[in-house]
Amino acid sequence: MWLAIGALLYGPGAARADVTIGVAVPRTGAVAGIGEQVLQGVQAAVRDANARGGIAGEPIVLDVQDDACDPSQAMAVAERFVRAGVRLVIGHVCSSASLAASDVYAAAGAVMISPASNAARLTDRGLPTIFRVSGREDDQGRLSATVLAERFRDKKIAILYDDTPLSRNLAESTKANLNKIGQNETLFAAIVPGQTDDAALIKRLQGAGIEVVYYGGHYQEMGKLVRKAAEAGYRPQWFGTSGIATKEFGSLAGPASDGVLMTFNPDLRRKPEAAAAVKALQADGIDPAGFTLYGYAALQALVEAGNFAKSTDPKAIAETLHSERFNLVLGNVGFDQKGDVTAPGYVLYVWRDGVFTYAN
Secondary structure (H helix, E strand, O other), X not given: OHHHHHHHHHOHHHXXXXXXXXXXXXXXXXXXXXXXXXXXXXXXXXXXXXXXXOEOOEOEEEEEEEOOOOHHHHHHHHXXXXXXXXXXXXXXXXXXXXXXXXXXXXXXXXXXXXXXXXXXXHHHOOOOOEEEOOOOHHHHHHHHHHHHHHHOOOOOEEEEEOOOHHHHHHHXXXXXXXXXXXXXXXXXXXXXXXXXXXXXXXXXXXXXXXOEEXXXXXXXXXXXXXXXXXXXOOOOEEEEOHXXXXXXXXXXXXXXXXXXXXXXXXXXXXXXXXXXXXXXXXXXXXXXXXXXXXXXXXXXXXXXXXXHHOOOOHHHHHHHHHHOOEEEOOEEEOEOOOOXXXXXXOEEEEEEOOEEEEOO
């Protein structure tokens, strides 16, 4: 697939490029919308990098693979990259996919930069070639708990999660931090996307007098729940996470999305360092919302480290990422010894008219 993408983006000679960067995102499945955001950001960053000489003087082509947000498929993608000699990878998006694939990359000495995975365990293992430009789930859980305690101290709160690592870990982190503050939730429960009876769940929440519903999962399930609850005349305060940071949530929830709170990474569209990238993306008809600029930042970090090291060797790039700072769309940032970016973590958003913006 990379030959076709290279020819499309960079002309007939692109297939002769010496540097192939793998991109592993969900292009099918429940979070394909977020995968598309990341891919658009990566593609824009590659165009900009190649216009400036590529990475260490070599043009870049992309090998884009679909991991469907599935750990087994993600591992297969990682193994495919390694067999093909691809040692620089942007991905994966879902934490479960990143955790599975990262072991393969680490064993092969390949560099992986995730634009979206927030599982603490991804970097807490200290694998020297594994990085991320997004925040961590424990930071997001602390912010969620703080918001719940400060804004809804006297309300009955439900914390819901599904069977994905993202959802379960965020819910558990939020619960633990909320309890540490001294406030207890009324309900802590799991749901099974596609199997849970939504009408029965809504009645259960209503019957328990729940006034605030925190859900740690993705946009498909939460969008549906928010819409169906409103149709049933039940309008609690809904509170989501980075899993709903895509316009598809607004489309699924409809007008009921108004007022939904959400924790997510800082909006890079507001940063002066991202102004040129934002303008270029908008000129292509792309709204660089959600994870788009985080995909851009992940590719940009690889390029900047390679140019600093004057090398495309993954070991040299990894060492440079750990030791230097770079001017990215994130700002002037570096990566700590775990591989976490030094940029600020999470902020609170509110949905209005199908889009999300900073909450007051």
